[in-house]
Amino acid sequence: MQEITKAQEEILHALWEVNQGAVSDVLNVLDEPKPAYNTVATVIKVLEAKGYVQHVTFGKTHVYSPKISKTDYAQHVLKETFRGLFNGSTTQLFSCFLKNEKISLNELDELKQLIESKIEKSK
Secondary structure (H helix, E strand, C coil): CCCCCHHHHHHHHHHHHHCCECHHHHHHHCCCCCCCHHHHHHHHHHHHHCCCEEEEEECCEEEEEECCCHHHHHHHHHHHHHHHHHCCCHHHHHHHHHHHCCCCHHHHHHHHHHHHHHHHHHC
16 A cells, blocks of 8 residues: 555545545535645545545546545554554554553553453463
8 A cells, every 4th residue: 555645645534524426525525724626636636546546437527435444544554653663563552652642541441451352362
């Protein structure tokens, strides 16, 4: 999966929101200040070339839809971050997260239960 820019990611998020639509539909869900129509169209075409978006044509209108789910994209980004910033070390990742984030006791308990469940399944 090719990397995408923040601007491309913003358009992809808008496309996930509309699910499928023309450039104008994507433009409508973007926050102010909205980019120009041609800018959105160009970014969508780049996303399509990178394999994130597909389209069908109805007359002269292209209707775009995401080829990748938000969940799949999030997993890809997390995996790349995990490899790049934490050298693939789960311990480094969790240690950094726990030291730098305010986590409630309820969230810590949920994480503990998830970890204990994973340990039991692995035995």
